[in-house]
Amino acid sequence: MTGEFALIHRIARLAARAPSPDVVLGIGDDAAVLQLPRGSQLVAAVDTLVEGVHFPIGTAAADVGWKAVAVNVSDLAAMGARPRWALLSVTSPDPRAALALARGAMACARRYGATLVGGDTTRGPAGASVTLLGTVPRGRAVTRAGARAGDDIWIAGVLGDATAGLACAQRRLHPSARDRASFLRALDRPNPPLALGLALRAVASAMIDVSDGVLADLGHVLDASSLGATLGAGPLPASRALLRAVPDVGARFAMQCRGDDYTLLFTASPRYARRIETIAQRAGLPATRIGSTHALRGLWREGPGLRPTRLVAAGFDHFR
């Protein structure tokens, strides 16, 4: 490859291998032309990954590409929206790494049913910005603002594995080789639960993806819905690997609040509890009820004593 045009040409050829009927015009013109299904609304998210900020220096380019798409799939899943089209902006020190990054991005897009339809490439430090476009049936998007007092708060899947992966990459955690591999996979190749997000559209009152950290993200939902919440005294859902690698309850809880999990936090009326368990089972993920919402603002946690502990006051700023 001798330059930008040759690189774009190769990426275009790879993307064209999986043509999609809703792509009227893909890579290679001034812009992509896309056909939305009838009765649907467009859902759009963008996320940029910068070397040394969002991923450790030395991360494989293909993993950066995968993650750049996955974090956006996570956003769309949290709206109950189906990803359809991705635009990828690559910054890379050399064309070979840019191609590897694009391949990783396309692999993730394909995994979630989306097609790469455009983007651009620039020489520079490794990084990627992905815009993911999807659709949702008209009026059916699940926002952060729909939670009602008395709703259950649920977490899909487990929390803390990506943070453990980062700790491994930074040589601050030394688990077994197998657990280490599983943590690094959670860090580098997140698999947001899209099918679950789509199925939850029927029952969730509010939904958000866990990216900033479970307490911060719960805070976003509570702020948007003008509510407070009390968390149960039990532990947050954790993988067996994390239970093994970080046996201390307090240290584990702290790791589980650091984010990068790309799973879903959602609220729902208690009458849907049974249905949610069935939905989660079908998606092959545990769903854990971690607390419930109430009109009193602020975030509390049930403890061993009689009165819940106030974790944080209202307002997301306090969570950081």
Next chain:
Amino acid sequence: MTGEFALIHRIARLAARAPSPDVVLGIGDDAAVLQLPRGSQLVAAVDTLVEGVHFPIGTAAADVGWKAVAVNVSDLAAMGARPRWALLSVTSPDPRAALALARGAMACARRYGATLVGGDTTRGPAGASVTLLGTVPRGRAVTRAGARAGDDIWIAGVLGDATAGLACAQRRLHPSARDRASFLRALDRPNPPLALGLALRAVASAMIDVSDGVLADLGHVLDASSLGATLGAGPLPASRALLRAVPDVGARFAMQCRGDDYTLLFTASPRYARRIETIAQRAGLPATRIGSTHALRGLWREGPGLRPTRLVAAGFDHFR
């Protein structure tokens, strides 16, 4: 401002000042939800500007924001599409510069009828990535591939002012203060001719924005349409300022082929010539016929002799 959330909050407040009925959900959730008009297709473009690559170090943040949106408006104009929604990914060394950049981006979006509906912010060297989403009536997008042999080749507006601006910024050109200001404006605050692009939908067989340089961009159209072309012997359209600042014909021609012009190159049947002049006049821009297409591949130029000179062979690689 103390951090990312405060910055996003301020940008969201600014964006909310101009609410748009087609924005179902704007900044502040996991993704934006957008309503396309009936009978339209989605048109999507993304472009990233990196400090020192796409704009000189020291460019005002507001100008970077403006240009990051404008280069995408240019892409949509070249499809005959109307911009509607912008997503902005900002990288900036400090929140104040990020806000200034976002303000510039929003000013340009507003100028072209688009609303900022999402994005993200990261600490880092100054740069911006903008995704611009727009709409076009179903099946009416103007691609690069529609030119037919015997079509006229047209340029809207003038070429070379932005390259002159870069030469001024790099102290390689020293025109009058007024011309210098006009060149720098062309470099930092391009105004792509959107209204013209929309009006040309009725007559243009192919269209592209002039960003890589007029010969390279013409080459993209010829490649996509499997045609060649011969340019007339006359000069390319230039501003009075450029005619004054660069009187040498050869040097001016070279500057005019460097790109960053963000105007439109299009092809059309000769029978539309009169109509195109009327359309351009209404848009307040000159339209100049610079040559015509033919089945013989390659790019030629009429000269003083009997035979046209071959400028470049077929294939875009040769243009660089």
